Amino acid sequence: MKMRRLLGVGTALVMAIGAGHALAKEVSIGYVDGWSDSVATTNVAAEVIRQKLGYDVKLQAVATGIMWQGVATGKLDAMLSAWLPVTHGEYWTKNKDNVVDYGPNFKDAKIGLIVPEYVKASSLADLKTDDSFKKKIVGIDAGSGVMLKTDQAIKDYDLAGYKLQASSGAAMTAELGRAYAKQQSIAVTGWVPHWMFAKWKLKFLEDPKGVYGAAETVNSIGSKDLDKKAPEVAAFLKKFQWQSKDEIGEVMLAIQEGAKPEAAAKDWVAKHPERVAEWTGK
Known part of the structure; x- marks a missing residue:
């Protein structure tokens, strides 16, 4: 009886440690719900992180300013919707010392x-x-x-x-x-x-006077702690990049035509294993 009780306590401890470990493998990513590119990019990245890197991913729809502030304060682990250098230039100037720029996930914005x-x-x-x-x-x-x-x-x-x-x-x-x-x-x-x-x-339409500015990039930005907390996720974000507007367009159009964002992302990931392997090595 005593042995069984001890075994029960041991099992409970193992389960508690296991649950703690599972909880530790979670990342949160902010996105802007009204932006079709933000929704598509974030859901595809989340699907890859879940499937290939084994992390639970919590997605949070927030306003642009809150998204930047969330990553800068560590309340969010990352975002994949930073328009630089102009559109989000003020947010970058204000928060650059408290975030890590992992580079563009889309180059010709x-x-x-x-x-x-x-x-x-x-x-x-x-x-x-x-x-x-x-x-x-x-x-x-x-x-x-x-x-x-x-x-x-x-x-x-x-x-x-x-x-x-x-x-x-x-x-x-x-x-x-x-x-x-x-x-x-x-x-x-x-x-x-x-x-x-x-x-x-x-x-x-061509803009020789440059009224609309030059092409921008959409960058993936992480919190200061992400590299330590989830090194595999940080490594993935450094490599994650769309090849063209047509590639991301495939996901955005599926969502626009009625697919749930998570379902559209799962479908895209299933259809493009070679692209996922380029980003993750898996």
């Missing part, structure tokens, strides 16, 4: 005016003489970075009479889809990475 490939216009300057756009640019939320830059572009390219129509990301893509189906000219404010590039053949 940019904002600008986007049109279907079938339109003749190739530059922002072409809008001045092309009547097919009916002097309208379809925008997103008023006050967003790309909208402020578009107001500036209308001035700098002397697009007199052009009206920038504020709406939402969903309304903008709906209007783009309707125009595309009829092969009509349309100009919208947009960015890459975005699922619309996986759905339609689109192009950025």
Whole structure:
């Protein structure tokens, strides 16, 4: 009886230690729910970390500023949605001493005016003489970075009479889809990475005056403690990088068309074992 009790205590201790160890193998990653690229990238990375590195991953949807603050204070272990050097430049300046930059997971991020490939216009300057756009640019939320830059572009390219129509990301893509189906000219404010590039053949209008700035990178950022807490995760984040807008577009489009983010990520990971092996060696 005494031996059984001792064995029971021993088993309980082993289980407690095991449970403690399991809890220790958890990382938290912040993302911005309204950004399709943030949702896609974070869910794919989380799936790889779970499947190949054996960590539990807790995803937290937060606002941009809270995401940066969370990683800087160690309340979050990482984020994969830092637009640098310009868009999140202020956040970087404020938090750079308290975070670790693991480098870009997407290299050619940019904002600008986007049109279907079938339109003749190739530059922002072409809008001045092309009547097919009916002097309208379809925008997103008023006050967003790309909208402020578009107001500036209308001035700098002397697009007199052009009206920038504020709406939402969903309304903008709906209007783009309707125009595309009829092969009509349309100009919208947009960015890459975005699922619309996986759905339609689109192009950025050239911006020789540089109103929208140069291409940016989307970087993976870790807390100061991540390297010690989860060295395999830190090593993965250093290697994790999308090859192109089409690669991430595959995941973003699946989510846009109704797949749950976790299911879309699992599906992508299952279909691309060679890419996962490049990132993890497994």
